[in-house]
Amino acid sequence: MKVFDLHCPVDHVFEGWFASEDDFRQQMERGLVECPMCGSTQLRKGLSAPRLNLGAQPPATSVPAEAQAAPAPQSEAHRKLHAVQAAWLQLSRRIAEKTEDVGEQFADQALRMHKGEEPERPIRGQATPQQALELLEEGVPVLPLVLPKDSKETLQ
Numbered sequence: 001m002k003v004f005d006l007h008c009p010v011d012h013v014f015e016g017w018f019a020s021e022d023d024f025r026q027q028m029e030r031g032l033v034e035c036p037m038c039g040s041t042q043l044r045k046g047l048s049a050p051r052l053n054l055g056a057q058p059p060a061t062s063v064p065a066e067a068q069a070a071p072a073p074q075s076e077a078h079r080k081l082h083a084v085q086a087a088w089l090q091l092s093r094r095i096a097e098k099t100e101d102v103g104e105q106f107a108d109q110a111l112r113m114h115k116g117e118e119p120e121r122p123i124r125g126q127a128t129p130q131q132a133l134e135l136l137e138e139g140v141p142v143l144p145l146v147l148p149k150d151s152k153e154t155l156q
Contacts (some may be wrong), residue, residue, distance in 0.1 A: 045086035107131035
């Protein structure tokens with residue numbers, strides 16, 4: 001298993017877990033890896049420290065506290081950015097746990113629930129900008145989380 005720190009163009013940082021380096025490259029080429037904050041697929045790998053679990057026991061002697069390297073100070077803006085990212089990821093995971101992914105059937109399912117043709121339940125999925133606009137015009141409450149860059153003009 002390969003774990004990479006990935007960065008988007010606006011420097012959101014998140015982990016990506018892949019079966020191998022080739023798996024990472026293939027998923028990137030197919031556009032399957034995106035920033036969970038902004039949806040960008042223009043990602044770069046950052047430095048990641050590998051963790052090797054070889055079953056070794058920790059050394060018996062401990063290093064005095066004053067000899068340990070102090071962590072590099074982080075700016076307040078950097079801490080706030082990471083706090084926002086962590087909150088967004090926690091919210092995203094909670095939404096994924098509490099909703100049913102209906103994929104590309106989202107617009108159809110949401111409209112049928114709105115019209116009472118189907119029992120209401122929490123769903124998530126994909127819709128085109130045009131479908132999202134039509135749902136909003138019908139009075140269906142939708143919350144688009146990520147819009148492709150070229151779709152902003154459609155919704156204005």
